[in-house]
Amino acid sequence: MALTRREFIKLTGMGLAASSLGVMGFGASGVAQAAAVRPFKLTHATETRNTCTYCSVACGILIYSMGDKAKNARSNIIHIEGDPDHPVNRGTLCPKGSALLDIVHAPTRLKAPRYREPGGTEFREVTWDFALDRIARLMKDDRDKHFIATNAAGTTVNRWTSTGMLAASASSSETAYLTWKVARSLGMVVFDNQARV
Amino acid sequence: MSDMQSQDYVRRSASTMTPPSARNVEDQVAKLIDVSRCIGCKACQAACMEWNNLRPEIGHFEGSYENPNDLGPSVWTLMKFNEYENEQGNLEWLIRKDGCMHCEDPGCLKACPAPGAIVQYANGIVDFISDKCIGCGYCVKGCPFNIPRISKTDHKSYKCTLCSDRVTVGLEPACVKACPTGAIMFGAKTDMQHQAAERIVDLKARGFAHAGLYDPPEVQGTHVMYVLHHADKPSLYSGLPDKPHISTLVQAWKGLYKPLAVAAVALAAIGAFFHWITIGPNETTEEDEAEARREMRETEEEQAP
Numbered sequence: 345m346a347l348t349r350r351e352f353i354k355l356t357g358m359g360l361a362a363s364s365l366g367v368m369g370f371g372a373s374g375v376a377q378a379a380a381v382r383p384f385k386l387t388h389a390t391e392t393r394n395t396c397t398y399c400s401v402a403c404g405i406l407i408y409s410m411g412d413k414a415k416n417a418r419s420n421i422i423h424i425e426g427d428p429d430h431p432v433n434r435g436t437l438c439p440k441g442s443a444l445l446d447i448v449h450a451p452t453r454l455k456a457p458r459y460r461e462p463g464g465t466e467f468r469e470v471t472w473d474f475a476l477d478r479i480a481r482l483m484k485d486d487r488d489k490h491f492i493a494t495n496a497a498g499t500t501v502n503r504w505t506s507t508g509m510l511a512a513s514a515s516s517s518e519t520a521y522l523t524w525k526v527a528r529s530l531g532m533v534v535f536d537n538q539a540r541v
Numbered sequence: 542m543s544d545m546q547s548q549d550y551v552r553r554s555a556s557t558m559t560p561p562s563a564r565n566v567e568d569q570v571a572k573l574i575d576v577s578r579c580i581g582c583k584a585c586q587a588a589c590m591e592w593n594n595l596r597p598e599i600g601h602f603e604g605s606y607e608n609p610n611d612l613g614p615s616v617w618t619l620m621k622f623n624e625y626e627n628e629q630g631n632l633e634w635l636i637r638k639d640g641c642m643h644c645e646d647p648g649c650l651k652a653c654p655a656p657g658a659i660v661q662y663a664n665g666i667v668d669f670i671s672d673k674c675i676g677c678g679y680c681v682k683g684c685p686f687n688i689p690r691i692s693k694t695d696h697k698s699y700k701c702t703l704c705s706d707r708v709t710v711g712l713e714p715a716c717v718k719a720c721p722t723g724a725i726m727f728g729a730k731t732d733m734q735h736q737a738a739e740r741i742v743d744l745k746a747r748g749f750a751h752a753g754l755y756d757p758p759e760v761q762g763t764h765v766m767y768v769l770h771h772a773d774k775p776s777l778y779s780g781l782p783d784k785p786h787i788s789t790l791v792q793a794w795k796g797l798y799k800p801l802a803v804a805a806v807a808l809a810a811i812g813a814f815f816h817w818i819t820i821g822p823n824e825t826t827e828e829d830e831a832e833a834r835r836e837m838r839e840t841e842e843e844q845a846p
Contacts, residue, residue: 381668381705423591426718436721442587 386423388412393427396441400513400539403441404430421448483507483530491531508534552661554653569665570708571730572717573737574638575768576778577744577752578724581606581620581636585716585725589618592704592715612639614692617701618716621779635771637778638716638725641688641701643667643764648787649700651795652683665730665764666703674698685760685785703764730764737768744770757785 389408396403404427411417424444428435437444447453457475458467490506509532511523527535590596597615600608606622618640625633647667650659658673659680669680669689676696680689689700704714712718713727726736737754744752753772756762767781775781 381702381709384706384710387710425588425592425715428718433721435718436723437584437588437719438721439582439584439587442584442591442719445591 389422390419393430395514396437396444397447397514398438398440400537401432401438402514403427403433403437405437405441405444421445424448487530502531503533504531505533507532508536511535511537513537513539549662549664550660551663552647552650553657554650554659555656569730570703570727570764571665571733572643572703572714572765573726573728573733573768574765575724575726575737575740576635576637577740577749577768577770578722579620579636579638580722580724581622581634582721583608583620584719584721585638586616586618586620588715588719589701590615592707593617593702612688612690612700614690614694614697614699616690617641617699623777623779625777633770635778637767637781639688639779641667641703641765642686642760642785643701643703644685644785645761645763646787648683648685648760648791649680649689650683651787652679652791654679662705664708666705666708667764668702668705669698669700671695671697671699679791682788683791685782685787730762733766737766740768744768755781757782759784759786 386408389410390413392407392409394405394407396405405424406427407421408423408425409419410422411419413419422445426433426435426437426441456469457472459470459475459478460467486507487504490504492501492503492505495501509527511520511527515523524535595615595617597609597613600610602608603610607619609616609619612619618638621637621639623635623637625635627633643666645665647659647661649669650661650667653659654677655673655675658670658675659667660670661667674697676691676698678691678698680698681687681691689698691698704712704716707714717725717727726733728736734754734756741752741754749770751773752768752770755767755769755772755775767775767778769775769778769781771777774783776783
């Protein structure tokens, strides 16, 4: 490295100034912070209430995501813990619930409906529109074919016994009420939820 | 910047300076682990890893419910399982959440030679300040409970912090919050002692005559306490020491030898000073020099035949 005399003097001067600042106490803030406890990581995280994805107990969870929802920031979930205000778990979680963060970020996590046509060998990713349309079509066809309006005695029964529904268990009372209404208004009698699993 | 400053310290490793501990109105905190209510689900273990961003390498099954097999630089709490056949011939599954006990008289802090690498806050939490850790491993030797582990990647010592980052902002530790059976509780140490006392009465009424609180006086009490159904035999719980003690080597070295060594160094300095005052430096005269030259000449002549 070639240095002129002027550059050499400049450099040494800068070095001297920097080290004197350090001696006077400037620049020590980083050291002081490192010496103290780990900074609380959720100070400005966005808190979102949700329900645990796992079992039928349906524990309330708090999802903390990085960023304050500013337009140019992309949120990312950084921490999940129990919701103390939720009557089911009052802040606690089981080991699976406590490890939810790794489910969210799992590379194998299912994020879109997948479809394997009759006779097909491979699953392929499809749109929600495709999946919902197809489910509706098949339900309608089956209901039209197998719907039982009256029994042998001629009494109106409006039963649809050839299709069943397995609903989620991690639902609020309102969601459960609506699910019930939808299933029963179709005449569906085979109806259960994941709480039995 | 964090809230913890030197004013919050009550003890500091390898320091002659006594921390000012100006904030002495702070409540002493404690974690109470009611072993009799623990179902061994390991929610605390998962919550600890999640909060502290620790992901130890996935190991192998070794025939035990313990997973992983031991505490480590990334495993700060671990459920330990012991199958115990009691006097009646019945099997008791004794499950204990292992981790740092946050002793009131911390052996790790006593043994630590790096100034400020181990500190105790006014609330009782013993914390490792990794920035100042030199990775010597003396804390491992000093710990009566065999807790700290040295990382092979950065050669620094790690253990449970009692979630000092959560406690500082007024939250309970992550393991405490997660526990589904309420076997882990957190609060002021006196509150936890009261809580334990009630539970012990309950346990005694249910036939556990030796139920009791594990808050060993040998280390002046701990900030992580256990309610045990067999408080007379803590070693049943996967080697919880019956009488934990800081290694005599560490105690002698830091307690007895340290002042002795200081005294020896001081004595040597004082001795040298008085020697210099009374006898003075070693001076030579012209006659001494002449004598030395004559002797040298004589030996040279003797050697040369």
